[in-house]
Structure formats: structure tokens, C-alpha cells
Amino acid sequence: MDLARPDLRPDPSLSRARMEALQRDIAAAAVFADDGAPEPAAVAIDKGASLADGLPPARDDVQERLGADAGPADAESPERGRDAPTVVGVDQAFLTDRADGRPDAAVSAAVALRGGRVVEYASATTPLSIPYVPGLLAFREGEPILAALDALDADPDLLVCDGSGRIHYREAGLATHVGVLRDVPSVGVAKSLLCGEPDEPTDERPEGWRTPIRADDAVTTAEPGTVIGHAFQSRQYPNSRRVNPLYVSPGHRVSAETAVALVAALCAGYKLPEPTRLADAHAERAKRDAE
């Protein structure tokens, strides 16, 4: 999978001003409307797959400086969802230097699902370049994620990223950045809200509830009031309702409406959608194996 727009690479060595300028270009190139994204019904996952099922056998895939390694494809049940769209979840874990105590490297994991089954996984370990800065996450995690995606043989029909897409100061969050670079439909799934304002209070909402997130003054590239994503209550407990909602936004080639619908279809009984949950577990395991 080659870069569709190599000129928009999230180069961590850029100055802050250039990073922000690049994000405006990303937002201008992004398509926040349905254009080639899978139908939510086509990617729906009903069976809450057990976490162990998605976990591949342990293997050492840590590279010295910058590298990636793909694991073997899951051999089982090829009969189901053979022609279903390929959904790829990406997530990361971080290695901390034992003596130093400082973040050392990023471990990125990409998990490909088809018909609700894991068909492939990959991970990549890359040295950390810059610290986390709100609004510039793509410049810290972008390259590591691209490395993990490069290690994947599967061709994604949809990318599910851990972080915001259009819900961003310049409408160019991590999901949008990666989606535009690869020109692949993508959605952003964040556990907290970066900017924007929900139409209604999000506290104590029932499972399945959602409300639009509209651009506020913090979003400098959109008219205030523009719907840039949704708060979505993916999970809730019967009695003590205190699970925070997810903040879902379009990355690239999907509308805000379809983005939530896709994430809702990809949830199977847990707060996080399956692609994200599994990528989370793989990144965690790859990190553990590296220590």
C-alpha cells in the first residue's frame, strides 16, 4: 500500500507552524462525505469475539531502529465473510526505558478483520520522535501507524483509528491524516473530546444513544455549528450507568452519520469497537514481548 499523498507525510521534524499548515492541507484534501466507504451492515459484527480468539501466537517482531514484521494470516474459517469488506483497526502502546523512565518507542499494531474474523495482524516498533502535543498527535503516532499498515498484506476497505478525525482544531486529526495519506476511508474513535460541543449533555445515557458534536470556536477551519462528529454511548451498565461515551468522527471518505453507524456496527458488547479492541490487545502483547 503506497502513499497516495507522500507530500502530506506527518514528518515529525517539521516546525509547529509547518505541522499546522500541513494539517490545513490535509483537511482541504479530506472528503467528509460517503465516498467508497463500506456499508455499516456489511461490516457488522454480532458475535462478541473472545479476546483470546483474536490474539495471535506470541512472536518477536521488534526491530532495532525502524522496522515492521507481519504475522501469518489466520487460517481458520475462511468460508465466512470471504467477500466482506476488510476493516483494519490500529492502536499503539509505548515502551518506557527501564533506567530512564521516559517513553522510548511506539509499538503499533494493525489488525485486519473480515466478516468479524481476524484475518491478519501486524505490528511495528519505531523510535519515538516528538512528545505528545494536543492537536499534533499525527506527528507523533502517524509514522508508527503507517509502518504497521505497511507490514499488513491486506488491503483495508476501512481504517479504524484510535483518536479523532474531523473532531480537531483544523479538522485534521490522526484518522483524517492517515486516511488521506493512504486515500482509504477512515473513522476516528476517541475516548475523550478534543474540541467541539455536544448538542446535548452526554452524562448517563443509554446504550446506543448518540448526539452530534458541532464545531465551536476552537475549530478554526469550520463554520461554528458544523457537525464534525458524534458522541456515541457504545456501552452501558444496567444499574450503575457511568461509562463515558465514545467520540466518533469522520476521518476520510465518510460522513459523520456513516462514521457513527460504522462504529455502532463494529461494536460487539464492549465499549470499544472490535477492530480497536483487538489492535489494543495486540499492541499490548507486542509491548510485553519486547520487555
Next chain:
DNA sequence: GCGACAG
């Protein structure tokens, strides 16, 4: 100056 701020 103060507050807000994905992972």
C-alpha cells in the same frame, strides 16, 4: 494571565 487540550 487563565483555561482547555485525542494519545
Next chain:
DNA sequence: ATCTTGTCGC
């Protein structure tokens, strides 16, 4: 994100 034990509830 990461550092960490118990604990409440299904």
C-alpha cells in the same frame, strides 16, 4: 499513553 490494588456490579 503510562505508573498501579482493590473493589463494586453483572
